[in-house]
Amino acid sequence: MTKIAVPRILAPLLAGATYARLLHLLVGWISMGVILLIYPGTYGLTLSRIVAEAVVTDCVLLVLVALIPAARRAEGVQARLLLVPDCEADIAADPSGSWADRWRTALWLVGRVALGSAVGMATVLGLTDGAHLLTGTQGPRYLLLLPVALLGYGWLVVGVGRLQLAMAVRLLGPSPAERLAEAELRAERLLERNRLARELHDSIGHALTVTVLQAGAAREVGDAAFVAKALEVIEETGRQAMEDLERTLVLLRESPEGAATEHPGVDQLPALFDIARAAGSPVEALVDLSEGKLPGVLSRESYRIVQEGVTNALKYAPGEPVSIRIAVRGGQLELRCANAMSAAGGVAVRNPAAGARKGGKGLRGIRERATLLGGEATAGASRDGSEEWVLHVRLPLRLGS
Known part of the structure; x- marks a missing residue:
């Protein structure tokens, strides 16, 4: 036409x-x-x-x-x-x-x-x-x-x-006040979506790491009892990952159910440690929170930080002992996750800077979480000659301080 x-x-x-x-x-x-x-x-x-x-x-x-x-x-x-x-x-x-x-x-x-x-x-x-x-x-x-x-x-x-x-x-x-409120709302939504993306990365990454390790170990060992235990761990890990995925999707849809959706906190760390033990890595955990219950945001972010630390230990040093220390000292929450470095994990003891974990997205996500909460996070080879990879995070108990 x-x-x-x-x-x-x-x-x-x-x-x-x-x-x-x-x-x-x-x-x-x-x-x-x-x-x-x-x-x-x-x-x-x-x-x-x-x-x-x-x-x-x-x-x-x-x-x-x-x-x-x-x-x-x-x-x-x-x-x-x-x-x-x-x-x-x-x-x-x-x-x-x-x-x-x-x-x-x-x-x-x-x-x-x-x-x-x-x-x-x-x-x-x-x-x-x-x-x-x-x-x-x-x-x-x-x-x-x-x-x-x-x-x-x-x-x-x-x-x-x-x-x-x-x-x-x-x-x-x-008006200027309305424009400022709208800009703040957009910033809050962006931060929330970034937080959800980090949580999804941590949760799915942890589930995939455990699944791969369990499947590989079951294939190598060939013992019926071990295979049954490995399949049980894979099933439980997959179920938790599916729950995390569904929770994240509910929040991304901005549906009314999103406000009531619960997030894992430090009280669910024992289940995380059991999964790591079942994956073949001994876990020694000491959680000292005698000064009171952690705020909801701090409890949630602490769980994700420890989860990422355990996931890194399973991925880069499978089978090596993992030591977890969580305590409140001087108005700060201290999180320490350490594991022995192994050659199989791709981390050179003599040259810590060459470790595959230095620039990973997981460690960057941990630093972002700590910074948003007003704290700090460090990760690297131990300086006391113990040949350990140490993740150390300090978070203020009073947010914004």
């Missing part, structure tokens, strides 16, 4: 948005006309007095209307529907939340009615003069002025409509 080329000067006049904005302008003009007819009326008044009375009365009533919080919402919805019917604009649709919003709404109403009245009067005058031209009362030669008048009126509507749109964005757009 061949498209008809429209001259640039006529394109805005044929756009649907132009006529939607004209309707919006005429609504403001009609409201002023109704007020003028009801009060103060036009009987016995000169034209200048009529205009003065109408302006004063309309401004007072519009300011009073703008004091109603819902007026801003109503005007915002109208502006979105009629001023920007085919595109997006930063126009709020919320009630007034402050006096600044009310005064901006008042300015908008006054400006909208003023522009609408100007276009409405131009429409009436244009229709009157156009009727005279068509009937020939001004002479046949004036018929040539009709296309020029129509073009001028069309561009008047286009220009005033764009001006009114700019006013709507400026006066009905989000």
